[in-house]
Amino acid sequence: QFRRALVGERWTAWMHLVRRLIDVQLSDQPNWTHWKLARNGIFTVKSFYMGLIN
Template sequence: MWVQILRNKYIQSKTLTQVTVRPNDSPFWKGLMRTKATFFHRTIFIIGNGNSTRFWEDTWLGEMPLATKYRSIYNIVQRKETYVAIILQSNPLNIQFRRSLVGDRWEPWLHLARRLMDAHLSDEPDSIN
C-alpha cells in the first residue's frame, strides 16, 4: 500500500532514476531520495527491455557501472543520462562522443563494444538483483 502511495505522489510515470527532490516534498521523501545514489551503486540491474536501466550509471554489465569501468569514454560521451534501450536498439550503437576515439580511448571503446555484442533486450521489464 505504501509503495503505491509513494508511486502516485512522487514517482508518477517516471522511473526512480528520473525522480528529483522538489522543495515542497515531505521530509520522509527527501530522506529516501538522499539514499538513492547509494541504492543504485549497490544494486545490479537485470536487463529486460532496457527502458528503466541507465546505460552508464547503473550496474548492469559486470560488477560496476560502465561510467566507472570506462571513465575515459564516459568523460567524452554526449548523453550521459541515457537508458540501455536507447543505446542498444540501434545499429550502430546510439552513442555519440564530443571528441574522437583516438589514443588511450580507442582500446576501452573496443572492449566495451565487444561486451555489448552479448547484451540482448527482451519484452520483459528490467529488474533488480
C-alpha cells in the first residue's frame, strides 16, 4: 500500500521501475564476477591498462 496516490508522473515512474525489474531473477546462489578482459576472469591493473590502450 502506498502513502501517496500513484497518478501522473508518479504512475509513469512506477511503471518504468516495474518494467525494469520484471526480468530480474533472484537466487540463493552466491554472487560472483568475471573480469572479461583477462582469460582467468580475475581483475588486474595490467588487464585493465591493456583494455584501455587496445
